[in-house]
Amino acid sequence: MARAVVTVPPRAKRGEIIEIRTLVGHRMETGFRHDNLGRSIARDILTQFVCTYNGTEICRAELFPAISANPLFTFTTIAVESGTLEFKWTGDNNFVLNETASITVE
């Protein structure tokens, strides 16, 4: 049940600084752990997060094994025009998750 929760203000004034929050469900298995029989547990993490605003990249993050499960990102941008924010998480084992949110700028 791959899932993300994205919080974007539905409307904003032009030039206003807006806060964007993304919470994504992922176990972020480090690859450094072993099970109760001593077998290594394969790494399974998110490796990249990208957010675009009407096609322009506004945030990019690389993720590593030390990051907790279910990573939360909070970042800001300037509301320049109405449109769509696209969020994309990619990771090990061909993990891809896309989410979109729209914003109206007045």
Add this chain to the structure above:
Amino acid sequence: MIASVVLLLVAGFLPASSGAEMAPEDRRSGYEFMSAQTRAMQDDEAANPATLWLLDGEALWIRKDGRADVSCAHCHGDAATTMKGVAARYPSFDPKLERPLDLEQRINACRTDAQQAAPFAFESRELLALTTYIARQSRGLLIQINVDARLQPFLDRGRNAFERRQGQLNISCAQCHDQYWGRKLAGNPIPQAHPTGYPLYRLEWQSVGSLQRRLRNCLAGVRAAPYPFGAPELVELELYLMWRARGMKIETPAVRP
């Protein structure tokens, strides 16, 4: 070495329990022992990782399942109204089985009886999601366990388990949570053990978990053999703890360190 000797001496000389009930005004939710950052994470659903389970639970509520091919919503309708207050009165006595069931067991009983589906495994993603979703409908309501003559013996056994010394450390739940709450165990504050926010997201677990998981952790912590999930002993302890927390607000889904 010195620390463990001190712990043994302390555990050896103190009575297993004072036996006195904590006054209602002295009771504190685990929330009050947390840092401002962890509180903020619990209060904001956009930052609370348990929201992921909550949304899964909402999807499961309307998903048809089992040989009967019906969803929870088919019988129970809108959870926001029908499930409001339910979590605040569990564990609750089941007349058919003649013993109390906790919320997880109640959901599984409904799955096997009404939906004719296989029960969810304890601590499975599905069971935690559905339990979180149902308990969320009681957020802010007061815990109210109605103890009648049928439930009384189970409550008494739960209280006995809480006050009984156990494990290789030979200490009781009450010694930590009634006598030493607010002090530190290793670097962490000892809370009063009021289960107001279950199922909850524990940062240590990196996941949502049930009260039974927490109880099994505590049992392992005092070097006692934990009861298996679903054991009557755990349900009795859950019942006692919820009764002990009566009148406190449900916080589900809570976040704890």
